[in-house]
Every structure is written in structure tokens, then in C-alpha cells.
Amino acid sequence: xxxxxxxxxxxxxxxxxxxxxxxxxxxxxxxxxxxxxxAMADSLAxxxxxxxxxxxxxxxxxxxxxxxxxxxxxxxxxxxxFTDADLMRQRPHTRAAYxxxxxxxxxxxxxxxxxxxxxxxELALACDLIVADGTAVVGLPEVSVGVIPGGGGTQxxxxxxxxxxxxxxxxxxxxxxxxxxxxxGLVDQLAADGQDRAxxxxxxxxxxxxxxxxxxxxxxxxxxxxxLDLRAGLDLEDGAWRSVAFSGDRAEGVAAFNEKRDPxxxxx
Numbered sequence: 583x584x585x586x587x588x589x590x591x592x593x594x595x596x597x598x599x600x601x602x603x604x605x606x607x608x609x610x611x612x613x614x615x616x617x618x619x620x621a622m623a624d625s626l627a628x629x630x631x632x633x634x635x636x637x638x639x640x641x642x643x644x645x646x647x648x649x650x651x652x653x654x655x656x657x658x659x660x661x662x663x664f665t666d667a668d669l670m671r672q673r674p675h676t677r678a679a680y681x682x683x684x685x686x687x688x689x690x691x692x693x694x695x696x697x698x699x700x701x702x703x704e705l706a707l708a709c710d711l712i713v714a715d716g717t718a719v720v721g722l723p724e725v726s727v728g729v730i731p732g733g734g735g736t737q738x739x740x741x742x743x744x745x746x747x748x749x750x751x752x753x754x755x756x757x758x759x760x761x762x763x764x765x766x767g768l769v770d771q772l773a774a775d776g777q778d779r780a781x782x783x784x785x786x787x788x789x790x791x792x793x794x795x796x797x798x799x800x801x802x803x804x805x806x807x808x809x810l811d812l813r814a815g816l817d818l819e820d821g822a823w824r825s826v827a828f829s830g831d832r833a834e835g836v837a838a839f840n841e842k843r844d845p846x847x848x849x850x
Contacts, residue, residue: 586595591625598629603790605633610647618701620656620672623679630682637849640790640797642690643711643782655700680733684708687798693782695840704733714769715778718760721727726755743767795831796850
């Protein structure tokens with residue numbers, strides 16, 4: 583199995599490790615519990631841009647090396663030193679980080695343990711699936727400090743759990759422990775303590791066994807079709823189907839099925 587580690591940013595707080603066709607996007611700023619500073623945001627955005635351009639990647643898992651936190655959100659120590667002008671200049675940097683995760687063209691899974699609050703939970707929400715262990719605590723507490731979820735939370739949370747439930751969570755700013763988070767649909771799979779990364783990587787490996795062309799097209803159709811009326815969504819799906827119907831992956835998939843063997847996807 584292919585294993586390599588590539589660091590991003592001068593501080594090396596973000597890394598990508600390859601596990602065959604699965605890329606692990608690692609947040610590794612332990613002294614700050616992975617708080618998203620300007621430098622951290624730039625590193626995340628750069629790593630996501632490279633992953634998006636890499637056609638050999640079929641799935642991405644977002645993980646953390648910190649034992650007690652996935653990510654605690656914005657770097658408030660850095661923010662406290664900002665003038666209003668500084669804060670406005672930083673905004674494109676942080677937005678690029680969250681958008682980078684959200685717009686990855688392959689299936690993405692967040693492996694969450696410990697605190698995933700504010701922008702940290704928004705990074706998880708930007709993924710397609712969330713695996714959490716029993717130590718996870720999630721929430722969007724921004725209104726308790728005079729701001730709003732600004733990393734996609736006001737848009738992604740209602741799409742995940744519905745408008746009324748999202749409103750209660752955002753307006754109360756409450757923290758939700760893992761068992762309740764599963765019940766509410768804030769996370770998708772509950773792992774044993776300490777096993778969130780392992781289970782997320784195993785899930786990603788199952789996903790990566792499928793057609794890379796099909797995976798990208800299916801994600802694109804689901805993401806772009808959300809919120810459209812049914813007819814428009816079906817038209818979008820039809821376009822995605824046409825983009826894969828005559829691909830090399832489809833030909834290989836049919837041949838492998840008929841020959842009762844595992845497919846060897848050309849990825850085109």
C-alpha cells in the first residue's frame with residue numbers, strides 16, 4: 583500500500599498521507615488544538631487544491647492528531663490581535679479553507695473525536711460523511727461570542743438536520759455530546775473511543791474500491807442538485823449520467839461484472 587506524507591505551510595500544521603487511493607488530510611497543530619489561524623487556513627486551502635487536482639485520489643478523510651480535539655475553530659488568540667481591517671483581510675483566507683474542503687470533488691469523511699466546535703465543526707460539516715467516537719462534542723457556539731457561523735454552518739447544518747433543528751442548535755449555541763449528535767443526525771456513524779480515524783479510513787477504502795469517474799459524478803450531482811426543484815435536479819442528474827455513460831470506467835465495470843472479477847478502473 584502506498585504511504586507518503588506531504589506537509590503544507592511553513593509550520594507543517596497540515597499534512598496529506600496517502601493510503602493507496604485514499605488521501606488522509608491531517609490537521610496537526612496540537613499546541614493550539616488545531617485552531618484555524620491564517621497560516622493554518624492557507625495550508626488547508628493549498629492541500630485541498632492539490633488533492634482536488636490529483637485524479638488518483640478517490641476519497642479523502644479529514645483527521646486530527648490532537649488527542650482531545652478535532653478542531654476548536656478560529657484561532658481566537660490571533661483574532662484578538664487583529665484590527666477591524668486585519669479581520670476583513672483575513673476573511674478570504676479562512677473562507678478558502680472551508681470552501682476547499684467543501685469543494686473537494688471526491689467523497690470526503692471527517693473523523694471526529696474530542697471538541698469539534700465552531701469552525702472545527704464546520705470543517706466536518708463540509709465533508710460528505712462524519713464518523714465520530716464517543717468523546718466527540720460538536721456545536722456551533724458563535725452567537726455566544728457575538729458572531730455567526732461563518733465557515734458554512736448556517737447553510738450546511740440545515741441541509742443536514744433540517745431548518746428547525748439547525749435553528750435550535752445555532753440559536754442556543756449549545757454543545758452536543760456524541761450519543762445525542764448521532765440521534766440528531768449531526769454525525770453519521772459512532773465509533774468506539776479512539777477508533778474514529780480507523781473506521782473513517784476503512785469506510786473510505788470501501789468507497790475507493792468503486793469507479794473514480796462514477797464517484798466524482800455522483801458527488802457532483804448530489805451536491806449541485808440539493809435545493810433545486812425536482813425537474814431541475816433530474817436534468818442535472820441526467821447530465822451527470824451522460825458524462826459517465828460512455829466512459830472507460832463504465833466499460834470496465836460491465837466487463838468485470840460479466841467476467842466475475844474485480845474491476846481495474848482506468849479512471850476516465
